[in-house]
Amino acid sequence: MPNFKVASKPESPYVHCLAPRERLSIEAIVDELLHNFGSVETAEFADACSLSAQQLPRRLRELAHRFKYMHLQCGAVLLRGIAVDDHRIGPSPQHWDAPWRNPPTLREEVTQCLLSAVLGDIFGWRTQENGRFLRHIVPVLKESEEQLGGGSSVTLVWHNEEAFHECRGDFLSILCYRNDEQAQTILSYVGDIAIPDEKWAILAAPRYTIRPDKSHFPDQNVSAHWRLDDHAFARIQCMYADPQPVPVLSGSREKPFIQVDEAFMCAIEGDAEAAEAFDWLLRQFDDKKNSIVMQPGDMLWIDNKRAVHGRSVYLPHYGPRQRWLRRVNVTLNLRASLPYRESALSRHIV
Ligand SMILES: [Fe+2]
16 A cells, blocks of 8 residues: 655645546546436536546545545645647637536546546536636736625635635635636645644634625626526525624644635624734734745645635736636535535535
8 A cells, every 4th residue: 555655744735646547547537427427517417426436446446535534644635647628628718607518628527537536526606607616817907906706906815715604615726727827826825833722722712703704795796607696695695794703713623624704704894802812823823824826737635624725916917828727626425415405416506
């Protein structure tokens, strides 16, 4: 059995370059999935992907296993050398609202879903692009100052994906198609931070609220390809109007989980001590920050409960070569979200 190095000092992300043999194995499984599916955006595909991930080379499955169960001292793994065909994928889309059907990126999409499903089950949010598993992250001029994937002229501040929601993903994957602008993806890992007792006592208490981020609201979901009625946003509206108190830290002292969204989270009104502790934690994330300039074919597995992520300011090359990343959410416990889904077969949280 191959042994993976467990770093004696914090190492984030852990880097794994795919070996030629691993690439061939991945491509054979991708071919099989492509033979049966013309889109990744169905529950049937997601189920097939979970099963196919069990055929991935043992070394990759072992890496995923060690990452999932926190044997590696890092909040992210960088897989390098994933096949991205710059010519075939065509020009970068100018908006996240790209067509769902017959995408030129289908092979890359299947590959990313497969390499995400080795961590758990992929899923989507009905209130975010109608449940699309694979989001496009591209710069959008009119969103340049927003805390959204389309932003660029402001730092995308520290967050966990869907920090506001109890069914937030355990992991996310980000695959880079293009990054000519050399934008930096930033990461920080709670395992790198020494948390004193007095800070733990405050941060592990439900003294904070988090509101849903803008991507889950109707005005960010206007699409030429589908239409969502207002009913779909009812729960989100409640979470916005009446956010319930939550802690920032939970679980074990040794390996705490985090629930952070710098832009949409605050201490309960009047709780200056909680506000100060949260600010302290954010500055710790700054101090331990890792910056990665993702290259085409780089894929990050990010532990959404142990690491925060964001993006540096950058100057987009608006146009056909603009920065283009894809993102997928992964859960370790699909069963837990059943009350939020239409059925056990659905992969969309409403
Ligand atoms: Fe994010």
